[in-house]
Amino acid sequence: xxxxKKSLEEGDIPEIFKMAYITPIHKGGPKxxxxxxxxxxxxxxxxxxFERVIKKQILLHLVINNLINxxxxxxxxxxxxxxxxxxxxxxxxxALEEGLQTDTIFLDFAKAFDKVNHxxxxxxxxxxxxxxxxxxxxxxFLSNRKFIVVANGTRSKVGEVKSGVPQGTVLxxxxxxxxxxxxxxxxxxxxxxxxxxxxxxxx
Numbered sequence: 001x002x003x004x005k006k007s008l009e010e011g012d013i014p015e016i017f018k019m020a021y022i023t024p025i026h027k028g029g030p031k032x033x034x035x036x037x038x039x040x041x042x043x044x045x046x047x048x049x050f051e052r053v054i055k056k057q058i059l060l061h062l063v064i065n066n067l068i069n070x071x072x073x074x075x076x077x078x079x080x081x082x083x084x085x086x087x088x089x090x091x092x093x094x095a096l097e098e099g100l101q102t103d104t105i106f107l108d109f110a111k112a113f114d115k116v117n118h119x120x121x122x123x124x125x126x127x128x129x130x131x132x133x134x135x136x137x138x139x140x141f142l143s144n145r146k147f148i149v150v151a152n153g154t155r156s157k158v159g160e161v162k163s164g165v166p167q168g169t170v171l172x173x174x175x176x177x178x179x180x181x182x183x184x185x186x187x188x189x190x191x192x193x194x195x196x197x198x199x200x201x202x203x
Contacts, residue, residue, distance in 0.1 A: 004050050011136035017047040019158075020147045020166055039114065041147070041168035051141075051170035057134055058174055067128050069181045074196030075173040084195050091191050091202045105201045112197035113176055114164040118142055121165075121179050128178055141171065 007013055024037035059077065062068050068076055073084035088104075095102040109115075122139055130138070145161035165172040165179075176196060183199065184192035190203040 003046070004053060007050060008133050008137055011133060011140055013047070013050075013137070013140050015144075015146075017044050017050075018141070018145045019043075020145065020161070020168075022147050022149045024149065024151055035111075039149075039167060041166040042150075043166070043169055048170050054134060054137060055170055055174055058130060058171075061130060062128065062174075062178075065129065067181070068177070069184065069194070071184055071192050072177055072181070072194045072196075074194065074198070075177060081195055084193050084200075088193050088200055088202070091193075095202075103203050107199040107201065109197045109199075113167050113172060116164050116176065116179050118163060121175065124178050124181065125175075128181070130178075138171070138175070142175075 020041035020043050022039045022041055024034075025040050027036055027038050029036040063077065073079040073081065073087075092102050092104075121142070125135055125138060142165070145166065147159050147161055149156040149159075165175045173196065180194070180197065183194060187201065190201050193200045193202070
């Protein structure tokens with residue numbers, strides 16, 4: 001706890017804690033195509049403890065201040081794939097009851113977690129009221145990250161992470177939810193239902 005307190009107080013994270021060992025996990029399809037693999041980051045167990053403490057504080061802040069998009073069901077306490085599906089079926093049922101046609105578009109953002117722009121995310125974190133020591137800690141957590149790819153017992157050279165929230169880390173999901181919190185802001189006359197980046201649009 002001393003290390004966590006010191007890290008929060010100074011807004012500093014040792015470089016070794018920002019090194020991720022990435023293991024490509026095959027998602028299906030041809031194994032010769034890089035896009036068929038999901039990069040999962042293996043990070044320090046100690047920094048994961050830090051992340052859990054930070055995540056708890058962020059979630060508490062978002063819930064108390066009602067800042068989680070009500071259409072988002074991914075990684076949110078009390079919501080799940082089931083709650084998203086129930087509302088989806090409710091939308092269809094109500095439309096049928098009124099004799100209306102319902103069309104659904106299913107969206108899945110390619111490499112959604114990997115393409116998060118850090119500067120945009122930092123602005124959204126700030127707009128959600130996550131400031132001060134925790135806001136500074138998150139910025140430090142995502143900045144100047146390094147990675148090594150480990151596959152079949154072979155390691156790559158050290159690379160620099162320039163975007164994204166690292167999959168496999170404790171904070172990745174909640175940061176992504178903040179990133180897309182305004183996904184339905186400009187959608188008119190349609191209903192948006194989300195589970196993380198998996199999105200349904202009903203009209």
